[in-house]
Amino acid sequence: MNPQDLLRSITRQAREEPDSGIIVAVNRGLGRPEVIPLWAGEGNVPTPDAFCRPAIDSLLRGDTFYTWQRGIPPLREALARYHTRHYGRAFSPENFYVTGGGMQAIQTVIQMIAGEDDEIILPTPAWPNYAGPMRLQGSRPREVPMEFENGRWRLDLDRLFDAITPKTKAIVINSPSNPVGWTASLDELVAVRDECRKRGLWIVGDEVYARFYYSGGEGARAPSFLDICDTEERLLLANTFSKNWAMTGWRVGWLQAPKALGPPIERIIQYNTSGTAAFLQVGCAAALDHGEDFVAGQVAKARANRDLVCARLGEIEGIRFEPPPGAFYLFFAVEGMTDSLATTLRIIDEAGVGFAPGATFGPGGEGFLRLCFLRDPGKLAEAMERFAGWMRHSKPN
Numbered sequence: 001m002n003p004q005d006l007l008r009s010i011t012r013q014a015r016e017e018p019d020s021g022i023i024v025a026v027n028r029g030l031g032r033p034e035v036i037p038l039w040a041g042e043g044n045v046p047t048p049d050a051f052c053r054p055a056i057d058s059l060l061r062g063d064t065f066y067t068w069q070r071g072i073p074p075l076r077e078a079l080a081r082y083h084t085r086h087y088g089r090a091f092s093p094e095n096f097y098v099t100g101g102g103m104q105a106i107q108t109v110i111q112m113i114a115g116e117d118d119e120i121i122l123p124t125p126a127w128p129n130y131a132g133p134m135r136l137q138g139s140r141p142r143e144v145p146m147e148f149e150n151g152r153w154r155l156d157l158d159r160l161f162d163a164i165t166p167k168t169k170a171i172v173i174n175s176p177s178n179p180v181g182w183t184a185s186l187d188e189l190v191a192v193r194d195e196c197r198k199r200g201l202w203i204v205g206d207e208v209y210a211r212f213y214y215s216g217g218e219g220a221r222a223p224s225f226l227d228i229c230d231t232e233e234r235l236l237l238a239n240t241f242s243k244n245w246a247m248t249g250w251r252v253g254w255l256q257a258p259k260a261l262g263p264p265i266e267r268i269i270q271y272n273t274s275g276t277a278a279f280l281q282v283g284c285a286a287a288l289d290h291g292e293d294f295v296a297g298q299v300a301k302a303r304a305n306r307d308l309v310c311a312r313l314g315e316i317e318g319i320r321f322e323p324p325p326g327a328f329y330l331f332f333a334v335e336g337m338t339d340s341l342a343t344t345l346r347i348i349d350e351a352g353v354g355f356a357p358g359a360t361f362g363p364g365g366e367g368f369l370r371l372c373f374l375r376d377p378g379k380l381a382e383a384m385e386r387f388a389g390w391m392r393h394s395k396p397n
């Protein structure tokens, strides 16, 4: 059959949804050894043996059957212990649901709270994997651009709350944020909580970078909705093993949600993936229980690399950015650039450095590029050198 006819036969949403610019960049450069990849949100070290071994043993033991839709009890218990350690109060395993990466936690949230034409408020620049699934499922992201003023990112809460309409179901707060690193203060979280309580909206919190927080000294974590909310209120938190424990390829995450939502969440998981591989979950439990030294090392590395890239990029004329208070990305403005995707592809080809294009992060993102700095410091320094050279001799699109 004619390919055009085939495409016309699928839904408009599936046909028209734009590509993630991050994936376009990855597809351009992946497999080219000369390119230094800083496009994706992951480190350069594989998962530690201490988390892999228990998963391998579990696989060899024969943990190869269907399992609990909500996740295996030992992992949900380990999640409760982890949260109790880091958030200073008791948590119940009944509030945790294991998902196929943080991405499936987000997908589950959207499927559960937003129907056809409903709106979810999303501050931007934002990771494209929020707006994309909303559109694919027929709901609408209501994007509220943050402001980059005097070299700092700021979320105007009045503007955020003005975006609420009768169709609004939720407000997404990703803090520390991908891509800009903006981190909400406790006062800002309280304001969002109070507005959501007043208007009967869900808070969708994404705190996957909470441990990568540079303002509060060593061992600090970012302010959290868990500091100020009740677990049984309208609060849904998407989280993942990907970032803290170097497990991006495992595709395991979790959703923290009120106990009352157990049955609908279980149904959504059943009808999407029918659960997450049990042997992977065994490795994830080991990461939670025995991964603190590893996480501390990753955060220290990110902190040092952040200083390195800020120093190097700060020397390049025409580059502006805020040293990010959280997460592990630098989102920087390139003077004169109006097409970040075309520029990204050229930098891959001409300088051998893989960034992600700012435009893919929604309103307010064009004119910027994003790099991930949880990488090998030598490679990062080399990438900055190459990019500085490219900037001296080239004109961005």
Ligand SMILES: Cc1ncc(COP(=O)(O)O)c(C=O)c1O
Pocket: 041, 100, 101, 102, 103, 104, 127, 174, 177, 178, 206, 208, 238, 239, 240, 241, 242, 248, 251, 252, 253
């Ligand atoms: C803000 C944010 N939330 C959630 C995720 C989910 O990650 P994963 O699907 O790898 O678990 C990511 C990954 O980049 C992210 O940046």
